[in-house]
Amino acid sequence: MILTLTELQDRNVDDSLVLEPELKRLLDKYIDDYxxxxxxxxxxxxxxxxxxxxxxxxxxxxxxxxxYRCDYSYDWAIAWTCSGTQEAGRVKEKVRFTVETDGELHFKFLKLDA
Structure with missing residues (x-):
């Protein structure tokens, strides 16, 4: 998956100390859309x-x-309609990605074959 962040175009992507918090802020802003x-x-x-x-x-x-690596999490739920109960929890995931000078982020999701 490729995500283009126009906010990163023409920015120095070599300074990881500056880029880490900026990437977190921007990805948190857009992650729901993806x-x-x-x-x-x-x-x-x-x-x-x-x-x-x-x-x-x-x-x-x-x-x-x-x-870079993006650590992220999200909620899950199971509705057991037969018993009227529900279970819920939170999943923690990680994905590696590269940052290109044009503002493109290339994500490398691990896909398991069924």
């Missing part, structure tokens, strides 16, 4: 688990060069 890409398979919780919102960027970590 929740379909960020929300991963929840079958490890249950086949009935569904995304329940509240996606947020927890941290941005500089790894090396223009490679």
């Amino acid at each position: 929740s379909d890409d960020f929300v991963q398979d929840m079958s490890h919780i249950s086949q009935a688990a569904n995304y329940a919102g509240n996606i947020a960027v927890d941290a941005i970590v500089h790894l090396k060069d223009n490679l």
